[in-house]
Amino acid sequence: MDASSGPRRLWKTRCPERQARATDLLRTSGARSRAFRPQGGSGSAGVHVNGGMPRSRCTAALVANVQSLENSRGVRKHPGVDTADRLADWIALVDARYPERDAAAWDHVGLQVGDPRDAVTAVLVCLDVTEATLEEAGRLGADLILAHHPLLFRPLPSLTPSTAAGRLALRAARSGIAILAAHTNLDAAVPGTSDPVAAILSLTGVRALAPQSGPRPGRVKLVTFIPHDDTARVLGAMAEVGAGVIGEYDHCSFRVAGTGTFRPSAAAAPAVGERQRLNEVAEDRLEIVVTRDRLGAVVTALTGEHPYEEVAWDAYPLVDPPPPPEARDKGLGLVGMLPAPLTLRQVAATLAGRLPAPGLRVAGNLAATVRCVAVCGGAGDSLIPNALAAQADVYVTGDLRHHPALDARTMGLALIDAGHYATEAAALPAFRAALAATAGERGLRAQLLASEVSTDPWTTYPGEGESAGETS
């Protein structure tokens, strides 16, 4: 935790209407009902109030629904807080910085509890939603908890205190505290959850341990020749199926006017010109970039929309420049090189001195030389094969289980288990700072508070000054 950026009590009086409304949060429908997003597994009896909507559309749909709900039902204004941020603003902000589409398919991120129309005056950033963090949010007057770990993750048969998630979600709703989660979308970001651990070791040349993007399809420059009056229509048809996309821009093309010539045979059926005579037609030379995987569809669109019987087109392969060294794919975990070789003992000592962990578990020869380090904040069992494939000397993560650890040792990979909490809590200050910067750009005014509650469920026994066997 970043003690220097701890919470400040800036807002003491809760909005009375918001508190009164808290009790009806569970009876809402439409955009509200999507707030509860339990995981749907096969055969699950869980509640599927999300209606199967693809996650990438959820946030946009929620925000769009705010306006339609306001129009249809009338907005209940909060006296005195008409100019406050709305929860919808914060959903959009988090999605802009950490897009929900970047989250793993099995994950449940975004709004979990709350009404996008509600006012937000203070946001508490934390790793987990627990009784303690809810208590902290209430004490600090935070009406939004922005947590790394989703509270609602597994299917909930009911929203009652009979389960831990149900108990906490119910308490949050009753207290008028919304919950928003940024989980694997934060893990995969650049920078993301694993960066602070990599920074502690000063890793260089870091890249994603499990990159999100596969190999990029190559590109071609498609060049075609179109009668001037038809150019816009043909361009539109090609762009409709994916031609001309460069970054965040589509319909990217270039054209110059010129003259086309052709002589149709006696059997031809020319759209313009005469058979068996040399014709000259005013045409545009249109250039447009196309990825190889879209080329077939684009050529089909071109020939389908072009007026000519025979359409002239050429596709030139393009050479992509190598990415700049600082460019990095999004993805889970990181792998990089130490500036100079260290022993495993030195790596462990460096991490133990900088992470909020009561101790580390180390598997491997402490005198072994380490050059390449793989890192994954949180529970990293599943990326052991990636660490092996990256030829890492040691893999730093948390929550490692017995058998995967034995398998890793068999394959020659050393392990450092620094704990789930410690390897992720280190990322919270940067997470909060990134959101604060984006909030400032968007003119949002809610206070961003850093939780001071440790949600690490573990303590080490015997602790400092204790010895095993003491009973008092």
Ligand SMILES: [Zn+2]
């Ligand atoms: Zn985690």
